[in-house]
Amino acid sequence: MSYAVAAWIMVVGLYGVVTSRNLIHLIICLTVVQSSTYVVLLSVGYKTDGVPPVFYDVPPSPRAVDPVVQALTLTDIVVGTTVTALLLAVAVQAHKRFGTLDPEELRPLRG
Amino acid sequence: MTAAVRRAVFLVFGAGLLALLLWSFGGLPDLGHYVGPYGDLVNALTIPERHSTDAVTTVNFDVRGFDTLGEDAILFAAVVGVAVLLRVLRDEHERPRPEEDASGRRIENTSSAIRLLGAGLVGPTIVLGLYIVAHGQLTPGGGFQGGVILATALLLVFLSDQYITLRRVGPMALIEAAEGVGVAGFALIGVAGLIWGSSYMENFLPLGTTGTLLSAGTIPLNSVAVGVAVTGGFAFMLSEFLEQTLVVRRE
Amino acid sequence: MSVLQVAALLLVAVVGTATALTREPLRQAILSSLYGLVLGILFFVFQAPDVALSQTAVGAVALPLMILLALAKVRGGAR
Numbered sequence: 001m002s003y004a005v006a007a008w009i010m011v012v013g014l015y016g017v018v019t020s021r022n023l024i025h026l027i028i029c030l031t032v033v034q035s036s037t038y039v040v041l042l043s044v045g046y047k048t049d050g051v052p053p054v055f056y057d058v059p060p061s062p063r064a065v066d067p068v069v070q071a072l073t074l075t076d077i078v079v080g081t082t083v084t085a086l087l088l089a090v091a092v093q094a095h096k097r098f099g100t101l102d103p104e105e106l107r108p109l110r111g
Numbered sequence: 112m113t114a115a116v117r118r119a120v121f122l123v124f125g126a127g128l129l130a131l132l133l134w135s136f137g138g139l140p141d142l143g144h145y146v147g148p149y150g151d152l153v154n155a156l157t158i159p160e161r162h163s164t165d166a167v168t169t170v171n172f173d174v175r176g177f178d179t180l181g182e183d184a185i186l187f188a189a190v191v192g193v194a195v196l197l198r199v200l201r202d203e204h205e206r207p208r209p210e211e212d213a214s215g216r217r218i219e220n221t222s223s224a225i226r227l228l229g230a231g232l233v234g235p236t237i238v239l240g241l242y243i244v245a246h247g248q249l250t251p252g253g254g255f256q257g258g259v260i261l262a263t264a265l266l267l268v269f270l271s272d273q274y275i276t277l278r279r280v281g282p283m284a285l286i287e288a289a290e291g292v293g294v295a296g297f298a299l300i301g302v303a304g305l306i307w308g309s310s311y312m313e314n315f316l317p318l319g320t321t322g323t324l325l326s327a328g329t330i331p332l333n334s335v336a337v338g339v340a341v342t343g344g345f346a347f348m349l350s351e352f353l354e355q356t357l358v359v360r361r362e
Numbered sequence: 363m364s365v366l367q368v369a370a371l372l373l374v375a376v377v378g379t380a381t382a383l384t385r386e387p388l389r390q391a392i393l394s395s396l397y398g399l400v401l402g403i404l405f406f407v408f409q410a411p412d413v414a415l416s417q418t419a420v421g422a423v424a425l426p427l428m429i430l431l432a433l434a435k436v437r438g439g440a441r
Contacts, residue, residue: 001142001363001368001371002142002367002371003133003136003137003139003142004133004136005371005372005374005375006136007129007132007133007136008129008375008379009374009375009378009379010132011125011128011129011132012378012379012382012383013378013382014121014125014128015121015122015125015382015383016382016383018117018118018121019114019117019118019121021114021385022385022387024387024390024429024432024433024436025384025385025386025387025390027429028381028387028390028391028394028429029381029382031394031425032378032381032382032394032397035378035397035401036378038401038405038413038417039374039401039404040136042405042408042410042413043142043408044139044145045145045150046142046143046145046408046409047143047144047145048143048144048363050143050409051409052251052409052410052411053150053153053154053165053166053167054164054165054166054167054250054251054411055157055158055164055165055166056164056165056249056250056322060154060155060157060158062151062154062155064154064166065145065150065408065409065410066145066147066149066150066151067150067153067154067157067166067167067169067170068149068150068153068170068174068175069150070167070170070410070412070413071167071168071170071171071175071412072175072178073405073410073413074167074171074253074255074256074412074413074415074416074417075171075178075179075182075255076182077413077416077417077420077421078186078255078258078259078341078416078420079182079185079186079189081420081421081424081425082185082186082189082190082193082344082345082348083185083189084425084428085189085193085348085352085428086189086192086193086196088352088428088429088432089192089193089196089197089351089352089432090196091432091436092196092197092355092432092435092436093196093197095435095436096200101436104114142363143363165412167412168412243415251411251412251415252412252415253412255416256412256415256416256419259416259419259420259423259424260419262424263419263423263424266423266427345424348428349424349427349428349431352427352428352431352432352435353431355431355435356431356434356435
């Protein structure tokens with residue numbers, strides 16, 4: 001069922017990107033699409049009645065969930081935010097230069 | 112193509128994409144029946160082989176340390192991109208005025224409650240961030256999480272007083288240096304593994320006792336390097352955005 | 363799956379849909395902060411404390427802050 005939720009979130013986020021009239025709205029919808037991949041990754045590594053893969057005061061148990069996908073997801077969250085900040089800087093500069101944030105009006109000039 | 116046509120086309124193909132995704136996810140093992148051997152191997156071997164009790168941090172900085180080096184490079188490139196994009200252009204200049212922001216609107220005085228809370232919480236936030244960075248190999252945490260928490264401490268300083276003060280007394284040069292030092296440090300610890308061990312990023316330091324602060328060889332060093340890099344990166348980006356909003360004016 | 367996990371998944375789906383379908387960027391920034399928090403709860407219920415720490419710190423604080431600052435810069439120039 002979590003896979004269904006992840007697929008739904010990805011498609012809804014893509015719908016927001018495609019029908020967007022504002023660059024900042026587009027960037028936030030991109031972060032929603034990214035988060036669907038985190039849900040898929042974590043669902044792959046989950047075990048029923050699992051425990052976290054941290055063994056500080058409990059002995060290592062075979063019920064611990066997969067730590068590799070968790071490591072991938074947590075670095076991706078932090079680094080994905082810096083890339084989103086880069087996109088926001090692009091949007092701010094585009095507004096300064098062209099005066100508009102509408103993707104329709106920001107097409108390259110023709111002719 | 113008009114907006115209505117685009118929406119109709121997307122609804123058709125979006126439904127197709129959704130069906131394809133659900134069909135492909137149906138081929139995966141059911142939720143909860145984890146199959147692969149790699150995760151179980153790491154869980155079983157993280158204490159005997161590396162004397163570290165947090166398997167996720169071991170994977171991040173030792174077992175898959177090379178992937179973390181790549182992610183660090185992405186972080187560095189994004190921060191450099193923000194610095195280049197938000198630089199002061201030829202027709203702009205920086206003139207900080209305490210009562211107005213960059214577009215001439217008046218800034219209201221922050222309420223005393225926010226200023227008190229901000230000033231009071233800076234210390235505990237810094238201690239919490241340092242604790243999470245240092246205990247990466249013992250409890251959930253590590254360089255990435257602690258670095259973000261330390262960067263929010265800078266935001267609290269901004270909340271507790273005006274940005275003009277922060278600009279004058281804040282460690283801006285230190286933040287810019289910290290980012291480069293953190294990323295370079297992570298790469299150089301790997302090179303040290305090449306010099307004193309037998310391969311790049313080998314865990315060559317003594318492993319220590321499980322459960323103490325100085326265990327697991329190079330993992331706490333890598334965690335600190337990444338913490339410094341993430342703190343510097345986030346604090347630098349936040350300060351760039353603040354400068355653009357409050358200080359940089361176009362004349 | 364336990365009731366808590368099903369509830370967290372449904373909450374993520376609802377808040378995610380609301381975040382993508384809101385048009386005005388200012389309202390969307392607040393919604394994205396709520397979405398970050400709800401995702402953090404989902405990761406915690408799926409036995410991933412590291413990921414939940416990272417997501418809560420980033421998605422509830424750092425990301426909405428940068429969105430709001432970009433909006434303030436853009437709105438100011440429009441006057």
